[in-house]
Amino acid sequence: MPVDATLDIERSLFAAGAPVVIGVDEVGRGALAGVVAVGACAVLPTCGEHPTGLRDSKLLSPTRRAALVPLAHNWALAIAVGEAEPAEIDDVGIIAALGLAGRRALIALHAAGVDVAAAEVLVDGVHDWLTPALMSPPSICTRAKADRDCASVAAASVVAKEHRDALMRADHEVYPVYGWDGNKGYGSPAHLAAIAEHGPSPRHRHSWLRASPAAADARGAPAREV
Incomplete structure (x- = not known):
């Protein structure tokens, strides 16, 4: 039975000195059409408990996922979604396109006042596709199943999924x-x-x-x- 994500990993990063943790997850990597989207969710030690029921977007019904989006925005310091277009995926390949989308999400967080340079960035998966896209990357760590286990990454996953689904409905x-x-x-x-x-x-x-x-x-x- 699916269980909610926790803040255990984020709290360990805060305890190690990180002033802000940014959870990152991608959506649409394996699609044949549409953008690839990367969500980035910044949380502080003072953000408090995450919304009940927050988990990997793939484990949520569409109704529950949509309901969690405003709750996630209200909980986090800031959440942003970056995109890479289908033509960009064709030009540079999916891995580099993920980096482009991730960089755009971090730029949006920076514009919202998040100290991205000082953050610990927690990326779902075992491959760091984000660092090569950044001129001055912050500290980045990868973690398998972070979208399942880590609340910041789960929130990024939920918001990015809803964002991309809305774009696909518009393209439809x-x-x-x-x-x-x-x-x-x-x-x-x-x-x-x-x-x-x-x-x-x-x-x-x-x-x-x-x-x-x-x-x-x-x-x-x-x-x-x-």
């Missing part, structure tokens, strides 16, 4: 044949079939489609050239 209004209001740009059978029938849109990651046999031949027909 422009390109409804792909069903992005439901699949959110991921490679569902219906999405792959729509790509095979209609070809890719400007919101698709074209380099991914060229590299994906399933996306290129969802119905036994070649994908259109892009």
Whole structure:
């Protein structure tokens, strides 16, 4: 049974001297269309207890996730979301695009008054894709399952997921044949079939489609050239 994230890791970082902890998580890394988004949630030792029910966004119902967004904003010092566009993913690759989105999220936190340079940045996962994107990186640590275990990262995950889902719903209004209001740009059978029938849109990651046999031949027909 899923359990709520805690502040145990953040408190250990505060005890070690960090004045602020920034939890970071990405959303949309594996999608075929739409932006990749990175959430960044800054918390202080004085922020108090996190909202009840806060956990990795993948473990929450859409209704509960949406309800947690304002609670997370009210709890944290600041939360920001950075994006990298599909064309940027095509140009530089997904790892570098994650770095671009993460850098933009940290810049937004800095503009909101967060002392990013002094922070301990807690990134979900085992690969540090953020440091290479920063000219003067703060202290960054990676942690597997941080989106499950760490409240700051879970909050970043929830806010970034809701942010990206809203963007995909808006893109769906422009390109409804792909069903992005439901699949959110991921490679569902219906999405792959729509790509095979209609070809890719400007919101698709074209380099991914060229590299994906399933996306290129969802119905036994070649994908259109892009």
